[in-house]
Amino acid sequence: MKTISIVNLKGGVGKTVTTVNMAAILAGDHGNKVLVIDADPQANATRFFGLNGSECNTIAGIMTGECDYIPEYIYDTSIDNVHCVPSEISLIESDIASIRTGNGIKALSNFLDAVKDDNKVAEDFGETPFDFTLIDCPPSFTAASVAAIYASDEVIIPIKIDAFALDGMYELMKQIDSVRAIRPGIKIAGVLVTMWHNCPAVVQGEDFLRKSRLSVYQTHIRRSDKVDESTFARQSLDEYSRNCAATVDYHRFVKEYLGEVL
Numbered sequence: 001m002k003t004i005s006i007v008n009l010k011g012g013v014g015k016t017v018t019t020v021n022m023a024a025i026l027a028g029d030h031g032n033k034v035l036v037i038d039a040d041p042q043a044n045a046t047r048f049f050g051l052n053g054s055e056c057n058t059i060a061g062i063m064t065g066e067c068d069y070i071p072e073y074i075y076d077t078s079i080d081n082v083h084c085v086p087s088e089i090s091l092i093e094s095d096i097a098s099i100r101t102g103n104g105i106k107a108l109s110n111f112l113d114a115v116k117d118d119n120k121v122a123e124d125f126g127e128t129p130f131d132f133t134l135i136d137c138p139p140s141f142t143a144a145s146v147a148a149i150y151a152s153d154e155v156i157i158p159i160k161i162d163a164f165a166l167d168g169m170y171e172l173m174k175q176i177d178s179v180r181a182i183r184p185g186i187k188i189a190g191v192l193v194t195m196w197h198n199c200p201a202v203v204q205g206e207d208f209l210r211k212s213r214l215s216v217y218q219t220h221i222r223r224s225d226k227v228d229e230s231t232f233a234r235q236s237l238d239e240y241s242r243n244c245a246a247t248v249d250y251h252r253f254v255k256e257y258l259g260e261v262l
C-alpha cells in the first residue's frame with residue numbers, strides 16, 4: 001500500500017478536489033482499492049463522500065488513541081472501491097489531546113500498519129488489501145497533518161498560481177524536512193498546478209514554477225466551473241462531467257503520477 005499526503009499550507013488550492021478525484025480515478029480506471037483519510041477538521045472530503053463526521057468514528061479517535069477496532073473507523077463511500085476515514089470539526093480539540101494521550105506523530109502510521117495486518121478489514125472491505133491511501137491535509141500545521149506526512153511515502157503539493165502561490169512553501173518544505181529527519185525516505189512526488197487558465201499572469205507564474213527547484217507535473221489541471229458544481233452534487237468529476245477539461249486533466253495527471261506514458 002502506498003500512502004500519499006496532499007498538502008499545502010494554503011487553503012483553496014485544490015487539495016480536497018485533487019484527493020477525491022485522484023481516489024476516484026485510481027479506483028475506477030486503474031482497478032485500485034483506495035482509502036481516503038480526511039485529516040482536515042473542515043471535513044470537506046468527508047462531506048463530499050456523503051458522510052457526516054459527527055455520526056462517525058473519525059480520525060480524531062485515531063489521533064487520541066481511542067481507536068481499538070480498526071474496521072469501525074473505515075466507511076464505504078458513494079464511489080466503488082473508495083473508502084474513507086472521516087473527519088469532523090472536533091479534530092481541532094482532539095489535536096492537542098492527541099499529543100498527550102495518543103501516539104502523536106506515529107498515530108496515522110500505526111493505524112495504517114494495523115490496517116495492512118487486519119484480516120477483518122480485508123473481509124469487510126472486499127478481501128483485498130488497499131492499494132493506495134490518500135490523506136487530505138488541512139491548510140495548517142496540526143498534529144494530524146504532521147502525523148499524515150510521517151505516515152506517507154510521498155507528498156503531492158497542489159498549487160493554484162496567483163501572486164501568493166508560493167507563500168508558506170518554505171515553511172512547508174522545512175516541516176517536511178523535519179519529519180524526514182525522524183523518518184527518512186518521505187518523497188516530494190511533485191507539485192500539481194491546479195485551476196490553470198490561459199491568462200498571462202498564470203502562464204508566466206507556471207513558467208516560473210517550472211524553472212524553480214520544485215518538480216512540477218507536466219499535466220496541469222484546467223479551471224472549470226464543473227468542478228464547483230461537482231462538489232455541490234457530491235459527485236466525482238467522472239460521474240458529474242466526464243468530458244470537461246478538469247476531468248480530462250485529472251485522468252492525465254493520474255496516468256502521469258503512475259508513470260504511464262501520456
Ligand SMILES: Nc1ncnc2c1ncn2[C@@H]1O[C@H](COP(=O)(O)OP(=O)(O)O)[C@@H](O)[C@H]1O
Pocket residue numbers: 010011012013014015016017018044194195196221222223224225227228229231246
Ligand atoms: N480545476 C478547478 N477548476 C475550478 N474550480 C476548482 C478547481 N479545483 C478546485 N476548484 C474549486 O476551488 C475551491 C477550493 O478547492 P478545494 O479542493 O476545496 O481546496 P483546498 O482543499 O485546498 O482548500 C473549491 O470551491 C473547488 O470547487
Ligand SMILES: [Mg+2]
Pocket residue numbers: 015016017040044136137
Ligand atoms: Mg480541503
